[in-house]
Amino acid sequence: MPTSMRSPAPPRLARDAPVPAVDHAARLRARARGRRCETALLLAPALLWVVVAVAIPLGMIVWVSFWRADGGTLVHTFDLSTWKSVVSDGAFRSLAWQTLKVVVIVLAIVATVGLLSGYFLARFVRSRRLQTLLLMLAILPFWTSYVIRIITWQPLFGNRGVLNWLLTTTGILKEPASAFLYNQTAMIFAMSSLYVVFVIGPVYWALSRIDDDVVAASRSLGASAWQTFWRIEFPLAKGGLVAGCFFAAIFLFGDYATERLIGGGTHPALAGTINAIAGSGQWPTAAALSVVLLALAAIVLGVFMKIHDLRREL
Amino acid sequence: MTLTTGQRAVKGLSGTLFAFVLLVLYAPFAIMLTLSFGERATAVFPPSEFTFVSYEKLLHPSDYSLFTIAGEPLTNYWPPLRLSLILGLLTALLATALALMAALAFRRRFRGRGPLFYLLLLGLLTPGVILGLGMRLFADQVGLGAHWYTTGLLLHVAWTMPFGFIVFLIFLNRYDVSVEEAAAVLGASRWKVFRTVTLPLLAPGVMGSLLFGFTLSLDEVQRSSFVMGRDQTLPMELLAVTGVRITPVVYALGSLIAVVSFALLALYFVGFERERRRTAIAEPDEDDDFTAAAPLAAAA
Numbered sequence: 001m002p003t004s005m006r007s008p009a010p011p012r013l014a015r016d017a018p019v020p021a022v023d024h025a026a027r028l029r030a031r032a033r034g035r036r037c038e039t040a041l042l043l044a045p046a047l048l049w050v051v052v053a054v055a056i057p058l059g060m061i062v063w064v065s066f067w068r069a070d071g072g073t074l075v076h077t078f079d080l081s082t083w084k085s086v087v088s089d090g091a092f093r094s095l096a097w098q099t100l101k102v103v104v105i106v107l108a109i110v111a112t113v114g115l116l117s118g119y120f121l122a123r124f125v126r127s128r129r130l131q132t133l134l135l136m137l138a139i140l141p142f143w144t145s146y147v148i149r150i151i152t153w154q155p156l157f158g159n160r161g162v163l164n165w166l167l168t169t170t171g172i173l174k175e176p177a178s179a180f181l182y183n184q185t186a187m188i189f190a191m192s193s194l195y196v197v198f199v200i201g202p203v204y205w206a207l208s209r210i211d212d213d214v215v216a217a218s219r220s221l222g223a224s225a226w227q228t229f230w231r232i233e234f235p236l237a238k239g240g241l242v243a244g245c246f247f248a249a250i251f252l253f254g255d256y257a258t259e260r261l262i263g264g265g266t267h268p269a270l271a272g273t274i275n276a277i278a279g280s281g282q283w284p285t286a287a288a289l290s291v292v293l294l295a296l297a298a299i300v301l302g303v304f305m306k307i308h309d310l311r312r313e314l
Numbered sequence: 315m316t317l318t319t320g321q322r323a324v325k326g327l328s329g330t331l332f333a334f335v336l337l338v339l340y341a342p343f344a345i346m347l348t349l350s351f352g353e354r355a356t357a358v359f360p361p362s363e364f365t366f367v368s369y370e371k372l373l374h375p376s377d378y379s380l381f382t383i384a385g386e387p388l389t390n391y392w393p394p395l396r397l398s399l400i401l402g403l404l405t406a407l408l409a410t411a412l413a414l415m416a417a418l419a420f421r422r423r424f425r426g427r428g429p430l431f432y433l434l435l436l437g438l439l440t441p442g443v444i445l446g447l448g449m450r451l452f453a454d455q456v457g458l459g460a461h462w463y464t465t466g467l468l469l470h471v472a473w474t475m476p477f478g479f480i481v482f483l484i485f486l487n488r489y490d491v492s493v494e495e496a497a498a499v500l501g502a503s504r505w506k507v508f509r510t511v512t513l514p515l516l517a518p519g520v521m522g523s524l525l526f527g528f529t530l531s532l533d534e535v536q537r538s539s540f541v542m543g544r545d546q547t548l549p550m551e552l553l554a555v556t557g558v559r560i561t562p563v564v565y566a567l568g569s570l571i572a573v574v575s576f577a578l579l580a581l582y583f584v585g586f587e588r589e590r591r592r593t594a595i596a597e598p599d600e601d602d603d604f605t606a607a608a609p610l611a612a613a614a
Contacts (some may be wrong), residue, residue: 143525193338197339200335254441261553277601297440314484
């Protein structure tokens with residue numbers, strides 16, 4: 001192009017370009033090749049990164065689970081002794097069961113509370129501005145430090161914490177109770193409060209996109225509010241609900257800090273056990289348990305994808 | 315619209331529940347701020363004194379005369395904080411660049427698009443501990459030392475990149491390709507189209523992706539325990555200290571972090587809202603989609 005783009009001359013249009021003396025089929029083929037090349041180049045860095053940082057490490061985990069730890073040394077063989085001890089050990093089986101149980105309970109709480117909260121925002125808060133403001137308020141804490149949020153649990157629920165202070169000064173309790181911290185209930189409560197945000201946002205978003213006329217039409221055609229919810233609003237909000245639970249599950253399966261700091265290690269789950277066992281250098285056992293955790297996570301996440309294909313939400 | 319009795323009951327119930335959620339979310343911060351002005355070794359509520367000594371300890375970690383409580387951990391939080399900030403920035407930039415490129419590639423159909431989509435999200439889908447453990451095993455196998463700038467950075471980018479990728483897909487799926495075509499027809503080169511049309515339209519997405527990368531990295535503990543080697547990030551240091559004893563210094567630090575992040579987020583959302591209104595005036599049809607993308611990007 002001889003003239004610069006800055007010149008006052010009118011911009012050249014593509015149709016003004018001189019037609020080169022090549023046949024169109026070859027040009028189209030070349031362009032398609034160029035496109036493929038561009039796609040590959042754009043994808044390469046991210047793919048390479050994921051392969052090196054995630055895919056190969058996951059392969060390593062599976063591989064190492066077939067190694068054996070003899071005392072302090074690792075034996076790089078291929079045998080099933082680690083797997084045999086993991087499968088036959090009742091403690092490990094109950095660990096997997098506990099993990100699944102906690103995840104399912106927390107997801108149920110988070111789904112219920114998130115759905116109701118999102119519904120409240122979208123249907124019962126009149127002004128759009130106030131809706132946005134309240135939603136932002138609910139989302140904000142997620143963006144601050146997770147560690148800081150869980151270490152404030154002790155002054156809130158500990159023996160000499162706020163809740164006990166309130167309960168003893170109001171006379172409801174005679175002595176501070178230790179029931180609010182370092183047990184499974186406390187852990188489930190903490191996890192629910194950490195991850196409920198994942199559900200509130202998407203549910204609100206899905207509900208607020210439903211046209212008011214659709215709801216009005218349903219009501220004027222004789223459906224009760226309850227029927228309108230189950231037939232119209234819930235199916236449309238389902239995507240948001242599943243998306244929220246999906247993300248909550250991802251965080252839940254890997255969360256061992258909450259388990260340790262708030263559960264007090266009284267009810268260990270797989271993530272915490274893997275962390276502890278790997279920390280003591282027993283790589284093969286930790287790797288085998290990781291494969292179990294991976295399988296559990298894959299099943300739960302797969303069920304969510306089955307209920308609602310989340311790619312439709314993109 | 316008049317509400318039926320049932321609807322009023324649902325309104326009351328869901329409203330109470332939402333209020334309770336907000337209470338549970340914010341009470342910890344309020345308590346933390348209150349306790350940060352206390353002095354005793356172990357946090358007790360209500361605090362009986364009001365002092366800035368915890369903040370002073372934070373500012374002068376080597377001034378031992380301030381640390382008068384027996385058994386109080388002497389921790390200098392500044393090196394871990396600096397490390398966390400550097401790692402967070404690097405992670406945010408790298409993850410955003412990788413995610414943007416991958417998302418642009420995903421606008422086209424190509425063979426293996428389905429499986430590659432899941433492969434790109436693998437770092438997000440894998441439970442945290444496993445990611446860290448696997449990375450460490452792999453690094454040991456190939457003789458790569460565990461440092462923040464080797465395994466640490468690899469892992470943080472792998473964990474945060476999928477969030478950026480999702481954000482960009484959401485934005486790209488809601489935008490009109492014909493603006494790009496118009497620019498191309500008018501003679502702009504492919505690079506020029508990207509720089510002057512695509513990128514400005516994606517600006518909120520870029521901000522969202524950077525925010526995800528930075529905050530998730532800054533807060534990362536579940537995946538980090540095996541990959542940082544001797545390097546301690548701020549959240550790891552905090553967890554290590556709380557394992558010993560939680561003192562008001564931790565609350566002082568927590569309060570500072572909370573205040574700073576609330577301020578930054580408020581700025582971000584105000585900017586986002588202003589940007590949205592600007593684009594909404596230009597293109598009224600797009601209004602809904604941009605509003606919609608905000609909460610999802612924030613809560614996804």
